[in-house]
Amino acid sequence: MGGETKLADTNTGTCFCGAVEIQVSGAPEGMGYCHCASCRSWSAGPVNAFTLWKPKAVKVTKGAEHLASFSKNPSSVRQFCRLCGGHLMTDHPAMGLTDVYAATIPTLRFEPGVHVNYAETVLRMTDGLPKLRDFPVELGGTGDVLPE
Numbered sequence: 093m094g095g096e097t098k099l100a101d102t103n104t105g106t107c108f109c110g111a112v113e114i115q116v117s118g119a120p121e122g123m124g125y126c127h128c129a130s131c132r133s134w135s136a137g138p139v140n141a142f143t144l145w146k147p148k149a150v151k152v153t154k155g156a157e158h159l160a161s162f163s164k165n166p167s168s169v170r171q172f173c174r175l176c177g178g179h180l181m182t183d184h185p186a187m188g189l190t191d192v193y194a195a196t197i198p199t200l201r202f203e204p205g206v207h208v209n210y211a212e213t214v215l216r217m218t219d220g221l222p223k224l225r226d227f228p229v230e231l232g233g234t235g236d237v238l239p240e
Contacts, residue, residue, distance in 0.1 A: 101117070101118075102115055102116070102117050103115070103116050103197045103199045103200040104116075104153070104197070104199065105180075105192070105196040105197035105198060105199070105200075106154075106178075106196075107155075107158075107172070107173035107175075107176055107178030107179075107180055107196075108173065108176040108177070108178030109173060109175055109176035109178060111154075111155040111158045111173055111175045111176065112152065112154065112155035112156070112158050112159055112173045112178070112180060113152070113153045113154035113155060114150065114151070114152055114153065114180055114181065114192060114196060114197070115150075115151045115153045116143070116145055116149055116150055116151075116192055116197060116200070117149045117151075118145075118149050120143040120144055120145050120149075120200075121144045121145060121146060121189060122142075122143075122144045122205060122206070123141075123142065123143045123144070123194065123202060123203055123204050123205055124141075124142060124204045124205055124206040124207060124208060124221070125139050125140065125141055125142070125204055125206075125207045125208070125217070125221075126139070126140045126142055126207075126208050126209055127139055127140075127207060127208070127209045127210050127211075127212050127213040127214070127215070128208075128209035128212050129212055130164065130168065131209075132212075132214065134170060134179065135179065135193070138213075138214050138215035139213070139215055139217070140193065141193065141194035141195065141202060141204070142191045142193065142194060143191065143192050143193070143194050143197065143200065143202070144184075144187075144189045144190070144191055145189065145190050145191075145192060146188070146189065146190075147183070147188070147189070147190050149190075150181065150190045150192060155173070158173050158174050158175050159171055159172070159173065159174070159180070160172055160173070160174040166185070166186075167184060167185070167186055167187075168182050168183070168184060169182065169183040169185070170182045171183070179193060179196075180192070180193065180196055181193065181196065186232065187231050187232070204219075204221060205221065205222075206221055206222050206224060206228075207221055207222065207223045207224060208224050208226065208227050208228075208233075209224070209225075209226055209227070210223035210224055210225065210238050211225045211226065211238060216240075217240075218240050219240075220240070222237050223237060223238045223239070223240055224236065224237060224238070225237075225238055
């Protein structure tokens with residue numbers, strides 16, 4: 093099964109240098125794209141591809157001593173490798189979810205279902221997915237859908 097991607101089971105990824113390894117188990121709670129200014133700045137890109145997991149489904153299996161974190165605000169605790177600076181994940185305590193960046197786990201088949209914070213976008217994407225002004229209601233947002 094070399095090179096195949098999976099949606100469930102266990103998937104592993106690493107930071108840029110490979111010193112920190114992360115394992116996710118099961119299926120994510122959701123996948124999509126975030127367009128907020130914070131995610132864009134942190135990812136150094138016009139959009140951030142996310143996979144959301146219950147914290148118990150995410151394990152650091154190697155190099156935990158190399159993990160560092162940064163919190164610009166209480167809603168997000170971003171984690172990265174202190175050796176290479178590679179971004180790995182963001183804990184969202186209020187949501188009870190951990191975002192493991194889609195690029196961090198290359199064996200996971202990325203199947204986005206939504207765009208969040210689309211009101212802040214700098215890159216319009218016409219892919220037929222719902223474009224939420226901020227977040228779904230169940231995650232504390234308005235749930236407002238914007239036109240594509």
